[in-house]
Amino acid sequence: MPELPEVEVTRRGIDLPLRGALVLAARLGKPLRWPLGCAPEELPGHSVGPVSRRGKYLWLPLLPVLATDGASGRQAGGGLLMHLGMSGSLALLQQAGEPGPHDHFDLVTSQGTLRLNDPRRFGAVVWSAALDAAPAATLLARLGPEPFDPELTPARFHAALQRHTAPVKTVLLAGGAVVGAGNIYACEALFQAGIHPLLHSNRISRPRAERLLAALRATLGRALELGGSTLRDFSDAHGMAGSYQAQAAVYGRAGLPCPKCGVPVKRRVQAQRATYFCSHCQKR
DNA sequence: AGTTAAACCTGGTTGC
């Protein structure tokens, strides 16, 4: 589910409320994509630092809290790298009830329980000693630039697209040219830019690359304003669903009229993912 | 090296 807007909406919902919270306990449910990488018992004794985001990953710094009696050993600092996979969502609960069958991680703190619900369990919570150390650094290493990074100029984006021959939709999903677009926003951005999803990435002209980058930023920005998209599972840290999906122009709208020209929206499978597009408005 | 398929997992929807 969660693409960049949903992950960022989640981050904004937990960052300030959790700032400085003391970790009291941690609980694991069924296995996620990767093991936690430490014993849950090692997490208490930390305080939560500012939550950041890189691509679709969240980074929850856990800072060591110095023992006052000097008896216990020094806590190692680090943090949790979290991913919501296809069906994950985080909730910050003031009154956490018994975990349900899809609640696979709880971080109990002095300022609420952060609970990961993820029916499909493609998500992950991984302990890392630092953001720039393994395993976090390894996972983040392959990510392309952030879409809103000013350093990502149209020229650089165009150059990145030139390095691939795969269809542009596939290249967007791969996240090497720019991170953050998943299946919904890749389809929507290509529609807004008037670019056919099957067009080979390296055949995109400089002006069209610039238009695609602008369309991607506009799409992600708009989704952010609307709290992301909720197809089924997603909700923010307060349990609120997103509403962007209601104004998608092409995503999930096969057979329905294109909002620009009225021609029925097409659906086809590309790299094992459904692609929605308007064959009239989106040119090769 | 770059592109594409397979794999991970559960549940809702569709169609016979």
Add this chain to the structure above:
DNA sequence: TGCAACCAGGTTTAAC
């Protein structure tokens, strides 16, 4: 009503 087939926001890993 039952059941098989297909579909879903992602990304790593292995295979052409």
